[in-house]
Amino acid sequence: MKKFLFLLIIVLIGIEVGNAALIEPKIEVKEVKKGEFVVVPIYLDTQFEEINAVEVYVNFSDNLVFRDYLDGKSIITHWIEKPRVVGQSSLPVKPHVVERSSLRGKPASTLATKRTEGSASVVFSGIVAGGISGKNLNLVDLVFEAKESGIAKIEIGENSKVLLNDGLGTKTKLIALSQSFSILDIESLSRSELALLREKSKIQDNFPPEPFKIYLTKDKEIFNDKYYITFETKDKQSGIAYYEISEKPINFIFLAKPDIKNLSLKKAESPYILEDQSLRSYIVVKAVDKSGNERVEILYPQRILLYEDILMLVASLLILIALIIFVIKFKYKNEKIF
Amino acid sequence: MEKILKISLLILILILSFFIFQKIKSASVNVTAIVPGVCGNGIKEGSEQCDGNDFGGQTCFNFGYSGGSLSCNANCTLNFSSCTTGGGGGGGGGGFISQYSKIIISGYAQPKSEVTLMSDGEIRATTIAGDDAKFSFTLDNLSPGTYLFTLYSEDKDGRRSSLYTFPVKLEAGQTITAGNILLSPTIDIDKAEVKRGDFISIFGFTQSEANVLISVNSDEEMFFKTTSTKNGFYLYQLGTDILEKGDHFTKSKSILANQLVSNYSRAVSFKVGDKTISKEIKKVCGKADLNCDGRVNLIDFSITAYWYKRPLTEEAKQKVDLNGDGKVDLIDFSIMAYYWTG
Numbered sequence: 001m002k003k004f005l006f007l008l009i010i011v012l013i014g015i016e017v018g019n020a021a022l023i024e025p026k027i028e029v030k031e032v033k034k035g036e037f038v039v040v041p042i043y044l045d046t047q048f049e050e051i052n053a054v055e056v057y058v059n060f061s062d063n064l065v066f067r068d069y070l071d072g073k074s075i076i077t078h079w080i081e082k083p084r085v086v087g088q089s090s091l092p093v094k095p096h097v098v099e100r101s102s103l104r105g106k107p108a109s110t111l112a113t114k115r116t117e118g119s120a121s122v123v124f125s126g127i128v129a130g131g132i133s134g135k136n137l138n139l140v141d142l143v144f145e146a147k148e149s150g151i152a153k154i155e156i157g158e159n160s161k162v163l164l165n166d167g168l169g170t171k172t173k174l175i176a177l178s179q180s181f182s183i184l185d186i187e188s189l190s191r192s193e194l195a196l197l198r199e200k201s202k203i204q205d206n207f208p209p210e211p212f213k214i215y216l217t218k219d220k221e222i223f224n225d226k227y228y229i230t231f232e233t234k235d236k237q238s239g240i241a242y243y244e245i246s247e248k249p250i251n252f253i254f255l256a257k258p259d260i261k262n263l264s265l266k267k268a269e270s271p272y273i274l275e276d277q278s279l280r281s282y283i284v285v286k287a288v289d290k291s292g293n294e295r296v297e298i299l300y301p302q303r304i305l306l307y308e309d310i311l312m313l314v315a316s317l318l319i320l321i322a323l324i325i326f327v328i329k330f331k332y333k334n335e336k337i338f
Numbered sequence: 339m340e341k342i343l344k345i346s347l348l349i350l351i352l353i354l355s356f357f358i359f360q361k362i363k364s365a366s367v368n369v370t371a372i373v374p375g376v377c378g379n380g381i382k383e384g385s386e387q388c389d390g391n392d393f394g395g396q397t398c399f400n401f402g403y404s405g406g407s408l409s410c411n412a413n414c415t416l417n418f419s420s421c422t423t424g425g426g427g428g429g430g431g432g433g434f435i436s437q438y439s440k441i442i443i444s445g446y447a448q449p450k451s452e453v454t455l456m457s458d459g460e461i462r463a464t465t466i467a468g469d470d471a472k473f474s475f476t477l478d479n480l481s482p483g484t485y486l487f488t489l490y491s492e493d494k495d496g497r498r499s500s501l502y503t504f505p506v507k508l509e510a511g512q513t514i515t516a517g518n519i520l521l522s523p524t525i526d527i528d529k530a531e532v533k534r535g536d537f538i539s540i541f542g543f544t545q546s547e548a549n550v551l552i553s554v555n556s557d558e559e560m561f562f563k564t565t566s567t568k569n570g571f572y573l574y575q576l577g578t579d580i581l582e583k584g585d586h587f588t589k590s591k592s593i594l595a596n597q598l599v600s601n602y603s604r605a606v607s608f609k610v611g612d613k614t615i616s617k618e619i620k621k622v623c624g625k626a627d628l629n630c631d632g633r634v635n636l637i638d639f640s641i642t643a644y645w646y647k648r649p650l651t652e653e654a655k656q657k658v659d660l661n662g663d664g665k666v667d668l669i670d671f672s673i674m675a676y677y678w679t680g
Contacts, residue, residue, distance in 0.1 A: 048385075048387050048394075048396075050394075050395075052672050052675035052676060053668050053669075053671050053672035053675055055668050072483060072484075073483065073484045074484075075484065075486055075505055077458045077459035077486060078459060078636070078639050080643060080646060080668070080671055125668060125671075127639075127671050127672065127674070127675040128486065128503075128675060129456070129458075129459030129486075129488065129675050129678035129680070130456070130459070130486070130488040130501035130503040130675065130678050131501065131503055131675065131676065132400075132486065132503055132505060133394075133395075133396055133400055134396070134399075134400030134401055134402070134505060135400075135401055135402065136401075136402045137505065138484065161668055163668060163669065163672040164672075165672070165675065165676055166676065167604075167605075167625075167673060167676040167677070168661070168669075168672075168673065169661060169668070169669030169670070169671075169672035169673050207438075207481035207482070208481070210457075210458070210481070212460065213460060213461075213636070215635070215636050215637045215640075217629060217637045217640075219629070219641055221651060221653055221654055222641065222644050230636050230637060230639075230640040231636070232636060234458055236481050236482065236483020236484065236485075237481070237482075237483060270640070271640050271644070
């Protein structure tokens with residue numbers, strides 16, 4: 001009977017787990033020194049379901065500080081919210097001595113516990129346009145700084161959501177896993193040595209960000225019906241650091257493309273409300289990745305001449321014609337007199 | 339007395355058998371021999387990872403491999419033994435040199451249809467499929483990294499196939515070939531509501547002379563089979579006497595040369611009721627096409643993102659609240675991702 005019940009429980013767990021997406025942090029290191037940076041890739045296994053939207057809460061213990069994120073390998077095509085910290089950490093920090101023995105082997109993933117009220121989390125959300133199914137799908141790499149010694153814990157919050165690609169936004173079941181690693185109380189390197197180490201550990205990236213399109217639009221309910229542009233690109237190695245924009249008024253004499261090297265660009269984000277609402281400017285958007293590689297895209301002026309310009313041109317032409325007629329008539333009159 | 343009882347029982351069994359036979363006979367009209375929900379029927383359903391040649395649009399790429407082909411075990415689980423890793427890379431040594439990668443994508447859409455290729459949700463190229471429905475794309479100068487490629491086609495009447503998406507990890511200098519991709523059929527119906535017992539036409543375009551499997555979902559899923567003509571057109575006249583009154587939806591998938599099975603097409607809905615109403619052909623903005631430009635892309639995403647977690651005006655409720663729950667949240671973005679065209 002006991003055997004039967006055990007089998008039944010296994011089968012039921014199997015059914016429960018079989019149709020659920022799985023999100024887990026995959027930490028490759030077992031132990032780090034105080035002050036070092038740890039990259040925590042967050043992976044998704046859709047378990048043969050096709051999904052298209054995620055909202056993920058990554059809870060972390062308060063001996064860690066969230067520093068950055070890398071989205072070059074991410075399957076998320078469009079971010080709704082990029083990774084940011086919410087709340088105050090209250091996940092308990094365990095002394096590393098107690099748990100060190102358990103960290104000799106590969107750090108084991110465990111089922112995440114219910115999110116502690118008020119604990120610090122990194123939250124992010126985004127869509128995968130067209131949907132995706134598969135395993136080992138990278139959502140994002142989170143970068144933490146190891147602040148205090150002890151056991152550091154990263155867990156996927158149970159309030160995270162994964163939605164099916166069914167046109168209805170149906171929520172699928174979720175298996176949220178967690179992982180731990182040890183922060184050693186070893187006097188870490190000096191600040192300058194750490195900075196050098198971090199510089200060396202940066203991803204080698206000689207490739208520019210991906211080509212992208214600048215979309216021009218306006219909507220009567222958004223930004224007071226003003227024209228704005230929207231754009232987004234990816235960098236497959238180090239990730240996008242920032243965007244810069246310049247609006248260069250059209251040169252009527254040469255109608256030439258702006259000289260990008262001599263443009264004064266300013267940092268900006270998408271969506272961006274255009275300063276030149278007459279749409280007679282070249283709009284230059286530069287995407288810069290975290291290694292300084294650049295990709296420049298240009299949106300050409302949508303209008304060359306305005307209605308007022310045409311009126312002015314016609315009026316000028318009429319005045320010129322009238323002037324010519326007047327001069328000819330005056331000359332003809334004078335010739336007749338003599 | 340015992341003899342009479344025995345004869346009565348025999349007569350009763352005979353009458354019952356006759357009624358059961360009649361019932362089975364009437365229920366089996368138009369229904370093909372496909373047994374729904376069973377591993378081995380050639381259709382991936384429910385919790386099955388695959389069934390025969392139907393992998394539900396999944397390829398080795400979805401599981402982190404760089405090529406090869408999936409196969410299906412007898413218990414409808416995926417077999418990765420023919421998937422390959424690595425290979426195709428070149429060069430190397432002597433410092434860090436930028437080496438671009440290349441991908442060749444080919445397959446079948448509908449004859450003369452327009453095929454669109456997106457990477458990471460942005461249109462990268464379009465082409466017109468040949469008379470044999472074949473299409474091919476070559477993308478080079480790709481920086482190494484993970485890409486999400488998406489394909490869809492549009493038939494001559496503007497109907498779109500469902501999206502076919504696969505992730506690919508490209509190493510520096512590598513060339514990857516993703517071939518034999520079978521895009522789903524396009525689908526439409528001629529009636530919005532059909533009187534129970536009347537026929538409804540389910541039609542669209544797919545590959546030339548392909549088998550088309552039509553699924554009709556009501557309380558239980560039913561399957562019907564037809565074949566496409568040389569120009570890829572398929573039509574199935576569905577008698578609605580076998581359907582209950584109420585809302586139903588239908589979708590289709592194609593089977594080419596009994597070897598390649600496509601994804602399901604988009605689903606179209608219809609109602610079985612007391613009257614027949616033709617489907618109106620009216621120019622309306624498509625679902626999630628918020629600015630009504632015929633595409634669902636970054637512009638629509640930015641409009642939705644503007645209203646994310648903001649109180650909605652009445653006009654915004656009509657436009658951006660795609661599931662009608664009075665707010666813009668992850669569900670609305672998910673619906674938008676489903677209808678994405680780039």
